Amino acid sequence: MRLNALRLLLLIVIVASWELVSGRVISEFFISRPSVIVGILREWTVNGSILFHAGITAGEAFSGFLLGGLAGMTVGIVLGRARLLADVVDPFIMAFYSLPKIALAPLFILWFGIGMDMKIVLTGTVVFFLVFLNTYTGVRNVSRELVAILSLMGAREWHLLAKVVIPSAVTWVFAGLRISVPYALIGAIVGELIASNRGLGFLLADAAGQFDTGGVFAALIAIMLLAFLLNTAVKYTERKAMPWKSADETREVTI
Amino acid sequence: MSSAVVEFENIGKLFEAGRQAVRAVEHVDLGVHDGEFVTIVGPSGCGKSTLLNMAAGLLQPTEGTVRYRGVPVTAYNHATGYMTQNDHLLPWRDVVGNIAVPLEIKRFPRASIRERVQALIDLVGLTGFERSYPAQLSGGMRKRTALARLLAYDPETFLMDEPFAALDAQLRVNMQIEVRRLCRRLNKTVLFVTHDLDEAVALGDRCVVFSPRPGTIRKIVDIPLAPTRDLLRLRHDPAYVAMTAELWDMIAPSLAATGGEPV
Ligand SMILES: Nc1ncnc2c1ncn2[C@@H]1O[C@H](COP(=O)(O)OP(=O)(O)OP(=O)(O)O)[C@@H](O)[C@H]1O
Ligand SMILES: [Mg+2]
Numbered sequence: 001m002r003l004n005a006l007r008l009l010l011l012i013v014i015v016a017s018w019e020l021v022s023g024r025v026i027s028e029f030f031i032s033r034p035s036v037i038v039g040i041l042r043e044w045t046v047n048g049s050i051l052f053h054a055g056i057t058a059g060e061a062f063s064g065f066l067l068g069g070l071a072g073m074t075v076g077i078v079l080g081r082a083r084l085l086a087d088v089v090d091p092f093i094m095a096f097y098s099l100p101k102i103a104l105a106p107l108f109i110l111w112f113g114i115g116m117d118m119k120i121v122l123t124g125t126v127v128f129f130l131v132f133l134n135t136y137t138g139v140r141n142v143s144r145e146l147v148a149i150l151s152l153m154g155a156r157e158w159h160l161l162a163k164v165v166i167p168s169a170v171t172w173v174f175a176g177l178r179i180s181v182p183y184a185l186i187g188a189i190v191g192e193l194i195a196s197n198r199g200l201g202f203l204l205a206d207a208a209g210q211f212d213t214g215g216v217f218a219a220l221i222a223i224m225l226l227a228f229l230l231n232t233a234v235k236y237t238e239r240k241a242m243p244w245k246s247a248d249e250t251r252e253v254t255i
Numbered sequence: 256m257s258s259a260v261v262e263f264e265n266i267g268k269l270f271e272a273g274r275q276a277v278r279a280v281e282h283v284d285l286g287v288h289d290g291e292f293v294t295i296v297g298p299s300g301c302g303k304s305t306l307l308n309m310a311a312g313l314l315q316p317t318e319g320t321v322r323y324r325g326v327p328v329t330a331y332n333h334a335t336g337y338m339t340q341n342d343h344l345l346p347w348r349d350v351v352g353n354i355a356v357p358l359e360i361k362r363f364p365r366a367s368i369r370e371r372v373q374a375l376i377d378l379v380g381l382t383g384f385e386r387s388y389p390a391q392l393s394g395g396m397r398k399r400t401a402l403a404r405l406l407a408y409d410p411e412t413f414l415m416d417e418p419f420a421a422l423d424a425q426l427r428v429n430m431q432i433e434v435r436r437l438c439r440r441l442n443k444t445v446l447f448v449t450h451d452l453d454e455a456v457a458l459g460d461r462c463v464v465f466s467p468r469p470g471t472i473r474k475i476v477d478i479p480l481a482p483t484r485d486l487l488r489l490r491h492d493p494a495y496v497a498m499t500a501e502l503w504d505m506i507a508p509s510l511a512a513t514g515g516e517p518v
Contacts, residue, residue, distance in 0.1 A: 148313055149343050153357045153408050154333045163356060167347040244347045244388045251391055 032214040040218040049203075054222055056199040060116050060188040061230065064123025065180065071124070072131030073173055077165065080139025081157070097133070101126045101187070105194050114195035123187030130183060131176040138172025139165055171245070174238040181230045189223065200226065259286035260324055260412055260444045261310050267318030267469075268305055278469040279305045283319070285463060285472065287412075290442040292435070294455040296502070297465025297473075303448045304340055305470075307414045310446060311337045323412075336410030338418050340448075342401040344389040350376065350400050351385045357408035375403040378433065380426065394421040402430070406437070412444040419454065431458055432486050439482060452502045456480075457489050464505055474505060 015034045022033035044050035079086040105122055112118040146164050155163070192201025200223050207215025239246050266283040269276055280302035287293050295303050308314040309321045312332035321328045323335075336357075344353045351372050358368045376382055379399040389397055398421050405413065418434075419427045435458055438445050449455050455462045456478055464473045479494045489495045 143343075145339075145341075145343050146345065148331075149337070149339070150356065150360070152311055152313070152331050152333065152335070152337055153360050154331075155360050159360050163345065163348075163359075167345070242347070244349075244390075247388050248390050 029211070029213060032217050036214040037217045037221065040214050041221065044218065050222055053198060053200050053203045054226060056116065057185075057188050057192065057201065057223075058226055058229075060119040060191070060199065061123055061184045061226070063116075064120045064187055065127050065177075065184045065230070067120065068124035068127030068184075069131050069173075069177055069180070072128045072133075072176065073135050075128075076132045076135025076173075077139055077161070077169065080136050080142075080169070081161070081165065086136075093132075097129050101129070102190055105191060108191075109195055118195070119188045119191035119199075122191045123184050126183045126187045127177075127180040130180045131173060134172045134176030134179075135169055138169030141172070142168045170242060174234070174241070177234050178231070178238075181234060182227060184230065185223065185227055258289045259322075260289050260291075261285075261287040261446065262322040262325075263306065263309075263319065264322065265319040266306070266309065266316045266321065268302065268309070268314070269317045280470040282471050285475070287444055287446060290444060292438060292445045292447065292458060292460045294459035294462045295446065295448045295465065296450065296452060296455045296462060296506070297470060298467045298506075299450075301465045301468050301470035303465065303470070304416050307337065307416055307446060307448065310412075310414055311335050313337075334410060335412045335414050336405045336408040337414040338401050338405045338416060340416040342389070342397040344397060344400055344404075346389055349386045349388050350381055350392070353389070353400055354403045354407050357404060371407060372403075375406055378406070379403045379430070395423070395426065398422065399430070402434075410443075412446070413438065414446050416448045417450065418447070420450070427454075428486060434458070435484075435486065452499055452506065456495060456498045456502065457484075457486055462502065464502065476501070 018031070019034050022028050022031050028036075041050065079089065101122065104125060105118075108118045108121050112121060142165050146168070147160055150160055150164055188199070189201040189204070192199040193205050196202045200219055203222070204216060204219040207213075207219055263283045263285040267281045268279045270279055283302075283306065285293075295306070297303055305314065309316055310323070310328065310332065312321075312328045312330050312335075315329070323332055345356065348356070354372045354375055355368050358371060363371070373385075376385060379402055381396060381399055381403070384392065384396065387396075389400070392400065398418060402418055405415075415434075419430055422430060431454065434445075437443070447455075447458060449458075457480075459478050460482070462476050462478055464476070465471070466473045476498070478498060480489075480492070480498075
């Protein structure tokens with residue numbers, strides 16, 4: 001409670017000094033001012049444009065996130081369990097991994113046009129590698145003792161996957177998903193910046209094109225809120241997916 | 256010797272961890288008969304766990320052969336159930352979930368799993384902790400969960416590595432009685448490692464005494480107690496008292512060698 005009060009105080013100080021500095025010390029053209037930004041946000045909310053554009057971006061980011069996350073998990077688990085295959089494809093994966101994924105945008109535009117598909121694929125590609133690498137590490141770190149114990153009980157590969165490998169790797173999967181959130185938005189927004197007539201990225205580029213600094217800041221704030229939502233969703237799913245973790249976190253430490 | 260279930264034939268094991276090589280056991284010859292309860296005692300690091308690992312097929316000997324019912328053990332030996340020295344429970348499953356694992360693997364129907372698991376939880380005295388995760392249990396409770404899991408698996412041969420080491424005296428006697436009774440009734444073959452000489456005598460039909468590393472069998476003693484025995488009254492049994500004393504005398508010299516001087 002006290003923490004939140006302090007946070008609110010800090011926010012008020014920042015906004016107030018922004019308002020004061022703007023137009024007096026630094027030209028309003030460059031930093032706009034909070035009151036103007038709030039006005040723009042209100043206007044966008046009233047005419048519904050913010051909801052429309054945010055919905056587009058959220059849809060792209062979320063679909064790409066899901067697509068890339070699932071593919072990353074699957075490939076991570078398969079390669080994590082199949083040593084030879086992993087060794088064979090390793091250099092290829094690393095080559096693709098080192099490639100800045102944004103550089104693929106023009107190719108994806110050629111393939112998928114400038115609609116939502118292209119942003120979903122771009123986002124998915126970015127998320128894929130992060131989740132894949134984490135899952136792979138997680139699967140490789142599975143306790144060999146636990147695998148041995150269950151194998152001794154006659155467990156087959158799918159038993160091992162369901163009872164040991166996946167639950168044990170899921171911590172890593174979520175670590176990958178959590179760091180993917182901002183990158184998922186990068187994929188979606190950059191996609192929109194490059195080629196689009198919809199979405200928060202478009203809103204941003206449009207405002208900037210008209211030298212509307214207030215609009216730019218308003219779009220940025222909307223993006224921030226979206227990132228916050230996505231983060232919360234991942235954290236919530238994480239808690240739901242790993243009940244033993246929250247039991248562990250709330251447990252008092254004894255050694 | 257005809258009905259040996261587990262046979263160790265001139266077993267030796269050399270662990271090579273990098274530059275350092277450790278000879279864990281040497282020249283171990285041991286046959287465990289059908290339905291026999293064999294206890295193993297010996298100083299720490301003499302290769303007791305190593306032998307159990309070999310019987311389970313998790314580890315291959317560097318010399319000799321381990322046979323199970325006459326067949327060399329080269330892969331996971333599913334006829335054995337192993338209660339390891341460390342409990343190795345699944346951290347993401349609660350007590351019920353952990354005990355249910357072998358039953359799920361054997362594809363028991365859900366209702367029967369629930370029933371069996373509950374019966375086992377009551378047996379090992381974990382009632383009320385069904386939904387606790389291993390991290391929330393005490394060491395002894397984790398051991399009991401592992402024991403219940405072993406009983407759920409219900410193998411032909413039990414490999415138990417210090418299963419009762421973390422239990423209080425009373426619970427320990429209860430579990431000893433329970434395990435001995437169950438194994439007798441179901442005619443299980445048991446290899447049971449312990450550091451407690453009283454336990455080794457009380458539970459075993461035979462007791463194998465190991466030397467310090469590299470572990471060799473110093474002596475195999477037949478325990479002169481009835482197959483069905485009242486563990487609570489053993490203290491008053493002269494044969495039991497004499498037997499534990501004999502084991503003590505056998506172990507004591509190696510204690511003196513490691514610095515156990517009179518004080
Ligand atoms: N996986 C391994 N790799 C290398 N060395 C090992 C391994 N397992 C056991 N050893 C070595 O083999 C020896 C015997 O180990 P083991 O665990 O069988 O002893 P133990 O008789 O069970 O001892 P304790 O009573 O302390 O459990 C030890 O010296 C140990 O260092
Ligand atoms: Mg041991």
